[in-house]
Amino acid sequence: MTIIGAGLIGCALAYRLSGELGTKRDIVVIEKNNQVNAENQSSRNSGVIHSGIYYPQDIGPLKAALCLKGNRLLYGFCKRYGVPHKKTGKLMVATDKMEEEYLEDVYRIAGQNRVPDVEMIGPREISCLEPNVTGKRALYIPTAGIVEPTLLIKKLHQLAEDNGVIFLMENEVTGIGHSGSDFSITIKSRSGDEVFKTHMVVNAAGLYSDEIAGIINPSSPYIIDAIKGESAKFYCSAREDIKMSGLNVYPVPFGYYPDGEKLVAPFSEFKNLFYHGRVHKSAGVHLSPTIDMQGSDYMIGDTVTVGPAYSRPRDKEDYSSTRDAGYYHSMVKSFFPGIKPEDISLHQAGIRAKLSGFYDFVIERDPGFKNFINLTGIDSPGLTASLAIAGYTANLIL
Numbered sequence: 001m002t003i004i005g006a007g008l009i010g011c012a013l014a015y016r017l018s019g020e021l022g023t024k025r026d027i028v029v030i031e032k033n034n035q036v037n038a039e040n041q042s043s044r045n046s047g048v049i050h051s052g053i054y055y056p057q058d059i060g061p062l063k064a065a066l067c068l069k070g071n072r073l074l075y076g077f078c079k080r081y082g083v084p085h086k087k088t089g090k091l092m093v094a095t096d097k098m099e100e101e102y103l104e105d106v107y108r109i110a111g112q113n114r115v116p117d118v119e120m121i122g123p124r125e126i127s128c129l130e131p132n133v134t135g136k137r138a139l140y141i142p143t144a145g146i147v148e149p150t151l152l153i154k155k156l157h158q159l160a161e162d163n164g165v166i167f168l169m170e171n172e173v174t175g176i177g178h179s180g181s182d183f184s185i186t187i188k189s190r191s192g193d194e195v196f197k198t199h200m201v202v203n204a205a206g207l208y209s210d211e212i213a214g215i216i217n218p219s220s221p222y223i224i225d226a227i228k229g230e231s232a233k234f235y236c237s238a239r240e241d242i243k244m245s246g247l248n249v250y251p252v253p254f255g256y257y258p259d260g261e262k263l264v265a266p267f268s269e270f271k272n273l274f275y276h277g278r279v280h281k282s283a284g285v286h287l288s289p290t291i292d293m294q295g296s297d298y299m300i301g302d303t304v305t306v307g308p309a310y311s312r313p314r315d316k317e318d319y320s321s322t323r324d325a326g327y328y329h330s331m332v333k334s335f336f337p338g339i340k341p342e343d344i345s346l347h348q349a350g351i352r353a354k355l356s357g358f359y360d361f362v363i364e365r366d367p368g369f370k371n372f373i374n375l376t377g378i379d380s381p382g383l384t385a386s387l388a389i390a391g392y393t394a395n396l397i398l
């Protein structure tokens with residue numbers, strides 16, 4: 001069988017199929033980059049291990065279930081294989097009455113999704129947990145954390161390769177045909193074009209999964225509506241009033257228009273626009289701790305990332321910065337008042353594989369070809385859910 005794309009999802013699936021389920025099939029992973037380094041979404045992310053509080057069951061059942069399960073699997077995997085990670089916990093902070101309505105909704109979804117040990121807390125408890133953070137109320141979510149995404153993908157790749165998976169690097173899938181029970185895949189490499197046959201294809205091409213789905217099925221409904229998430233950083237040792245004790249600190253999830261502008265409106269108006277697909281719901285610009293490596297040891301580092309700030313990319317590879325320090329400052333100052341624009345410097349950008357018109361992950365067989373499985377719209381919480389997505393997909397295959 002063939003997996004297209006060696007991002008976190010392709011590597012997690014290759015690991016799962018080759019190892020834990022002991023499949024006897026040959027597994028080939030085709031990747032257009034020259035190394036498995038998480039160059040696309042899989043390293044250009046916030047590295048947050050989400051807990052499953054955001055995803056309403058009615059429109060996001062896969063995100064809800066696979067995030068919750070993926071959270072547990074990821075902690076277990078990281079512990080077993082020494083991948084740097086930490087269960088830091090997370091605060092989601094409401095700073096005024098309007099934000100409290102959004103917070104109540106997240107609390108409701110967290111209950112519906114059975115996210116463990118989520119607590120609603122008040123100002124005194126907030127400042128006990130993070131002395132420089134202020135708010136009227138907050139959710140404390142102890143199962144959230146952080147992971148080093150590049151080392152995670154490297155470990156998945158290495159384990160899959162040890163199990164006999166073949167990774168064809170610097171090979172781009174440019175064509176897919178079908179005859180009898182076989183697919184013929186055209187790959188473009190430095191030495192020219194080559195075609196090989198395979199019985200089963202899994203499309204894990206991330207931002208390009210819509211294009212791959214469209215090659216085999218021209219009436220495929222999937223269009224990736226790429227969204228850029230830019231981020232910045234600051235050093236918490238710089239001053240006493242921006243020191244952090246290592247929690248993820250988030251605002252309430254607001255609506256964002258397609259051009260990246262934030263919707264500021266009462267919750268009922270947001271809900272209406274969100275359910276009609278006019279705005280998307282985003283975790284918003286948040287503060288996340290990072291991991292510092294010292295030899296083979298790791299600990300919470302001095303750098304805190306601030307992001308993602310949304311904007312519309314020119315194309316799927318546009319990693320330029322369009323937001324300045326003042327923008328990040330304006331997004332976090334209400335719950336992190338000690339920060340000043342001059343503390344903040346720009347960091348990186350990533351592009352999210354947001355699927356136009358769909359909220360949930362899509363993991364399904366192509367309607368015309370039962371041995372062609374599309375994994376598309378795997379945006380956040382795809383990192384957290386990666387091992388659960390791999391398990392779910394493996395169940396479709398085996």
Ligand SMILES: Cc1cc2nc3c(=O)[nH]c(=O)nc-3n(C[C@H](O)[C@H](O)[C@H](O)COP(=O)(O)OP(=O)(O)OC[C@H]3O[C@@H](n4cnc5c(N)ncnc54)[C@H](O)[C@@H]3O)c2cc1C
Pocket residue numbers: 004005006007008009010030031032033038039040041042043044045046047048049050171172173174204205206207208209212228229230308349350351352353378379380381382383384385
């Ligand atoms: C800004 C940002 C912040 C995020 N924060 C978080 C977070 O904190 N927590 C969380 O859980 N999730 C987060 N995510 C989501 C998470 O990063 C993604 O869901 C996950 O990395 C998706 O992995 P993937 O393998 O599907 O995609 P990718 O990493 O994009 O991998 C797809 C691979 O397919 C390859 N490919 C594409 N086309 C072809 C082709 N034709 N031939 C061969 N190879 C091809 C690409 O080169 C690439 O390596 C974030 C994402 C972004 C962008």
